[in-house]
Amino acid sequence: MLDISPDLRVTQPTVTLVGNTFLSIGNYLSIVSYDINIIKIKTKVKTVKITGDKLSLKYIEESEIGIKGLIYSVEYID
Numbered sequence: 001m002l003d004i005s006p007d008l009r010v011t012q013p014t015v016t017l018v019g020n021t022f023l024s025i026g027n028y029l030s031i032v033s034y035d036i037n038i039i040k041i042k043t044k045v046k047t048v049k050i051t052g053d054k055l056s057l058k059y060i061e062e063s064e065i066g067i068k069g070l071i072y073s074v075e076y077i078d
Contacts, residue, residue: 013043020071023050026064031057039067046076 014026025041025048032040032047034057039050055069
């Protein structure tokens, strides 16, 4: 198994936006709310609020979640 130095490990949430139709969030904790127009994802630091149209969960994995749809905004909220 490959050992990674503690200072190189990513423990903060990673948010990757591809165009305005796909978003992935790594190192998330839970789904706070889920609606076709708003999805809120709790991370270790803050909650990520995604607003858009026809939003849906494309995949859910242990450490990453994927969201597809027409994304209008991504913001960090308390």
